[in-house]
Each structure stands twice: as C-alpha cells, then as structure tokens.
Amino acid sequence: MILYERLADDVEQMIRAGTLQPGDRLPSVRALRSRRAVSQATVLQAYALLEARGVIQSRPRSGYFVAPTHRPATVSSSAPPAPSGPPVSVDVSELVFDLLDATRERRALPFGSAFPSPLLFPLQTLATSLARAARSLDPWATVADLPPGSVALRGEIARRYLLTGADVTADDIVVTNGAMEALNLALQSVARPGAVVAIESPAFYGALQAIERLGLRAVEVRTDPVEGIDPDSLREVLDAHPVAACWFMSSFQNPLGATVPDARRPQIVELLAARGVPLIEDDVYAELYFGARAPRPYKCFDRTGLVMHCGGFAKCLAPGWRVGWIAAGRQRRAVQKLKATSSLATNIPAQEGLADYLRRGSAEGHLRRLRRRLASQQEEMLSAIARHFPAGTRATRADGGYFTWVEMPPTVDALELHRRAAAEGIGLSPGPMFSPSRAWRNCVRLNYGHPWDAELRAGIARLGALATELAERGG
C-alpha cells in the first residue's frame, strides 16, 4: 500500500470510529502534512481518494469535511421479518392517518410532509395556461375526453417517454386523478382480494393503504437503502409465494431515496417477465433527478407488456392539480375501464391546461431549477442531520427526490420522537408508517423539499437534540 492510501485509510478509520463526525472539518492540508510528516502532494492525493470514496467532501475556499452521511451498508436493526415469512394482511391505515393528521393540524415544520413546497412550482404560469385552456375549451371535450383522456395531454406525455427510450405512445396512456389513482387502478387490474403483492421494505405508506383497502396481502422484499430492491430477496419471495403483482419504485424510492442501478433494471424486469408477474412501477419522482439525466424506468425494458408505469405531475410541476397517468401495457383496456367506473374522467380543463403548458416548452427550465434547488436543500438537510443527530445516526443521500431516510441508534423510538417533536411543532414521518409489520422503529423519513432557512435549520437542530435525549435515555 502506498503512502497516500495508508493515510487515506487512517483518516477514514477515524471517521468510522466517530473521532471525526459527519460534517466535521478535516485537518487542513498543512496541518496534516506537518503532523504526519508527509508531503503536501500525499495529503492532497489521500483527500482526493477519500472524496472519490464518498467519505469526505471538499468545499471551495473552506477546506475538507466529513461527508454528511455514510451510505448505510447494512439493513437496520429494526428490519422487518425475513422475506420468506408469510404474506400479511395490512393494517396501517389508522396509524398513518393519525400521523398525517397530527402533521397537518399543528402547522408543523414540514419534515413530515409528503410534498415539496408549493412555492417551488410555476403556479402563475400554470394558471395562465389553465385560463387559456378553459376559455378555448371545445365544449364537446367535456363529453369526449372520457378515459383514456385528453389527446393533447397524452401526446405531450408520450413525447416525454420518448426521451427515456420507453416504447410508450399516446394510445398506451390513460390519464388519471393523480398517480395515486393510477397505482390503485393498476393494482385492481391484476390483483383480486386475498392476492399477494410484493412491496419494498420499507414501502410507501400509500401502497400499504391501497393493499389494505383492497383486501390484499403484502410480502416485503429486502430493499437496500442505496440500491433498492434486492434481486436475490425478490427471487426468494417469488419462489415462496404466489405473487400476483409487485409494486416497486425504481428511482428515489419513498421513503429510502434508493435508486436501482441501471444495470440491474433489465434483470429485475426479466425476472418478473419470466414468471409472468406484473410490475407496477411507481415513478412519481422520475423528473426529480440530481444527475445528468433521468434513470431509465423499468418500463424501458418491458418486452412483454407486464410493466405498468405510473407517473404524475404533482411532485414535479402542478401540485394540487391531481393529474397523473398510467402506461399499463397489456392491462391498458382493463385499466381504462376501471378508471371509467371508478371516477369516470379526470378534470378536463386541467388536462388541457397541462397540455398547453407542456406544449409551450417552459417545463424544462422549471424542472432544471427545481432539481438544483432540491439538491441544494438536500445538502443543507444532510449537513444539519450530521451535525445535530446522535452518534450512530445514518441518513441516505438520494440521487433525486426530496426524502432522506434517517436511521437513528436502536434505542431511539421514532414514534416517541414523533410525539415529542409534534408537541413542539416539528413534523416527521416515523418508520413504522412504512411497514405492514410496523418495523423500522428507530427510523424516520425527513422531507427536504422546502426552501432551507433558519427556521428549518433550528428545527433539525431541535429534532437532533430530541433524538439524542432518547438515544441517551434508552442506551
């Protein structure tokens, strides 16, 4: 091992041991050089290596810092039952609603929110498009634009699919009342009451509620906080249970922020296709990537029509408009009928207004700004967590979206933390919301979708202090 590597390892060891905490400044190049009696070049090479490993970060004109998080490498100690366990019926709705109510009623700091700040969206430009669309609406569109939905909007959505390389045309798309309806219709189209649905662990609570409402059973698939669905665990689950469908998020999974590596995506699609299992792809954060381009959804690798890709505009463009869609492959006509009998149609002025907005081409500029802001807010959030949460805390750094999954020391009870934080006007989403077995007791999902400011910073500081109290009391 050459000199700079050994130096790098030593520094990393100090970080692993907690001597240097996430967010801490590293010794300056000059200080380390003199202390270790090495050349400046060696220190610089060591720090470059640590940066490449993701362990530290350089900040222009400030020096080097311990990266605000380590990517969790292991599953939480509060992990749910092994995937070979039996499918379970789901009963989380009351818990979820109680928690959501608490968050809403208290006008809490929005770390528990499911949404980014509405202030990040071009609401006035959208209003102009909506007004234009409503005024020039063909009255007969109110009768004709029943499912599958507005031709103009489906055309705009199909154009966006083109960019991802997915083979989806306007005819493949059914417009829905937000992605939530799309996901529900997808589930209904392939799973009868009692059927088994494979979900991530932890999973979006909306998936759990839909499964509960429809009388289905859930089986959890091991999910890496960084790389998402574990293919081996998925295979085990498929071997052990008659899985009627999977409900997975490929990118910026809620709540983990996990993104399945590109190379693994076709494998997962093929694994399911070989067994004829439909894959409901919840891709509502697709546009919120921080990298150079969007990850390619599972739908891109769908050769058999078994992938049902669900998207929406609520998180990236038009909150509160409740316009989503589904490209349901084989199930297109079934989904279209379910849509017609569930809620008939989706608001026509909103569909035409969105088509107008997208046609005018200003979406790209908005999305670029939005992604930059979310990435910068992520940085602030993770730094604050690193600074204020108890030792042993790990938070995920997603490649997109606006959630981080924070695993605290095992002695911290997230539901208790929630109660104490709520009493002080601070929201959060406790881990048990995301599991049919109410696992993840020492985890919380935090939202960084809101412009960072002193109040939020103080909120995280306070949350960290509360968590530290619980960690110390429990330990």
Add this chain to the structure above:
Amino acid sequence: MILYERLADDVEQMIRAGTLQPGDRLPSVRALRSRRAVSQATVLQAYALLEARGVIQSRPRSGYFVAPTHRPATVSSSAPPAPSGPPVSVDVSELVFDLLDATRERRALPFGSAFPSPLLFPLQTLATSLARAARSLDPWATVADLPPGSVALRGEIARRYLLTGADVTADDIVVTNGAMEALNLALQSVARPGAVVAIESPAFYGALQAIERLGLRAVEVRTDPVEGIDPDSLREVLDAHPVAACWFMSSFQNPLGATVPDARRPQIVELLAARGVPLIEDDVYAELYFGARAPRPYKCFDRTGLVMHCGGFAKCLAPGWRVGWIAAGRQRRAVQKLKATSSLATNIPAQEGLADYLRRGSAEGHLRRLRRRLASQQEEMLSAIARHFPAGTRATRADGGYFTWVEMPPTVDALELHRRAAAEGIGLSPGPMFSPSRAWRNCVRLNYGHPWDAELRAGIARLGALATELAERGG
C-alpha cells in the same frame, strides 16, 4: 254517470284501443258535438276531465291532442326476476362498454348519451371563475386541501343543502372526483366483497359496474316507472337477503325518470334505518327539477346518519370538471380515508373555481334556464316518440332530468334496434344495460338533454320507423 263523463270514457277507450294514437289531434269540439248530439259545454267538460286525467292535452290555437305518452302503469313484460330471487353477481361491464364505445365512435345522434349537451352550460363564466381562482390560489391550498376538500367549496355546497332542509354542514362533506367517485367510496365504506347491494330495477349501469368491480352481489327491487322504489318489494328484499346497502336514486331516476313521492320518502328512510341498512342516495339530477321546487332528498329524513347523499356538478353546472361530493353521515371519516387512499384529492383549482362561481350567485339564473330548456326538450322528444314509435309504445314523462324510458312492444329487441340505429348514426341506450339479468329487452333509454332541432326530430322519426319494422317483423 253523467253525460260528459261517459263521453270522456268513450274517448279514452278509443285512445286505449289505439284508434287515437298519442300525438293525434282529437275531433274538434264542433265535430264531436254534432256527431254525438251533445252540447258544446258537455264536450268541453269531457275534454277538461281527460286533460285532468293526463290523457289529452290542449294546445292554444291548435285544439286537443292525445297526450304524447301514457304513464306506464304496469311493469314491463321483460321485467327481471322477482325480488325474492337470489342476489346475483354482476357481469354487464363488457356489454356496457361496447355500447358506450359504439355511441362514441360513430358521432351518433346523442339519444344514447349519458350527458346533457355541453352547450347548455355557462362554460365561459366558469372559465373566468377558474382563471380567477387559479391566479389567486394560495399555494399552500395545494397541500392543505386534501380530503375533505376546499373549505370554500364545502361551504357553498352546505348552503345549497340548507335550501333542501337537510341537516348537512360543511364538515359533513367530502369533495370527490365527480359523483361517480362519491358513489364508489360510499359503496366501499359499507360493503365488503361478496356483500349484497339492493338496487333499482332498472338501475343506472354505473351502479352495476361498481358492484361488479368491487365483487359485490346485486338484488333488484321492483321499481315503478313513475313512483320509483316499491316499498313492499323493498321490504321483501330486506326480509329475504342480508342487504349490506341500498343504492337508490330518489329523483328523476336513471334510466326511468321516476321520482319517489314526497310522502313516501321518510317511510323508505325509516324502513332502512329500523334495520340499520345504509342508503346510498345517488342524487346527481337533484337540480334538474321541472316543478316549482326540488324534491327533498332522502337525506332530509335521515335521523341515524345512515343516508350517504352523493351529488355532483357535472349534470347541472360544470361538465368535465369532475367535482362531486358526498355527505356520508356516520361514514364520513371512513369515506374521507378511502378518498385519500384512492385518489388523494380533487383538483384544487376546480374546487376553488366552483366556489368562486357559486359565491357570485349566478348559478340560480343558469339553473332556471337549464330546467326550462330540458322541460321543453322533453316535450319535443315525447311528442316525437308518440308520433313515430310503434303502437303500444309507452314512454315515461319524468318530473326532471333528461331521460325518458321507452317501453316498446314486446317483440322489439332493443339490442337489435341499437345495432340498426348505430349503423345509421343514431345512438340509444338499450334496456339490458340497466339490469344484471339483462332484462328490459324491449326498452330503451333516450336522452333529451340536447337542444331540439330538425336533425334530432328526423332521428327520432327514423328510430321510430326502425322500431316499427322490428315490431311488425316480430309480431
């Protein structure tokens, strides 16, 4: 029997026998006086009596005519199984979708449509309200107006309930994606898969589809074409089956146009309340009454919170906006949760736009004009049916809404009539769409919600000719 009564009976007998057809002009007063050797006063008294019986009509400066329809007094010969028969699982969706598709694809004359003409609605004024609401939207409303929905809109809806005398406040209301979602949520809140739902016979096909989709079973309650649900039949059904819920329309029932008499409404509500059976009241035509005031919905007589009143704006004000609501009584919180997990929320700009429109008070003028137009279109439609359809045809004259239920001679097959009419670009809704047992083979529902013109008149003439061909061929 005095002279004028005998004369009246004789004339009525000629009508019943078909000597005088609906729409035919009666003998002039002078002609009848001389033929029967009676006084002019006797003829006038006889005609007045027949008018009072609803058998004939006087038209200013034109004379007397056989009333375009007789109210059907008996149940159709194609009636469904007796209500004591077993509940059936429902399998009509494919038929309904095929029929709806045929109607849509052919740009057919709109007698088969489920909607009134969009040209009857104040779309430009609504667009102005929508634009105003979208521009002045509080961005946080996009997050806060989750179920139960916009405070402003729920307030406006509650104000309208005040007029009916129903004890419904803004807090009791959950805003939905149209009445269709409201009805579906109501059903889900009280009926598990396999449960028995009592429906009208014939029933709205959307109810049949919802029952089918949710895996429920239907039992039909005898329904009078004029007075709606038969309380004796309802009692029999409740005695014979474990009914989990009823789905009934109190006013201008789809497809019959039947309206339950005011005096009978509290009886039906109490009959169900005594047995603890929830009543889902589909009241989407509530505003489309032709009389002096709206009938009071079942909800007005609800003392136990078991009536779930569902309404919407699609048919009376804002087609294509997909805004409805439910006042779900005891099930309010359950419905709110189902809404949140089904489609999260209803388009926020549309909710605020409707609240703006209603607040400005121009709804009443629009509704008065709409009711007058529908009533006049009904007159035209019924006259044309009376003139052109085969002898023995009976059509209902509803007190509101925009449907007439036409019972043709038993030899006319409505599905065959549909096929022939569709081939000539004429839409209609065949009776079997409205029954889980595909009964009502010789009946059709016709829509008169479109401004009457020569094309529609010619369409009914042609439809009548086709029906006459089938009647003669079959007879």
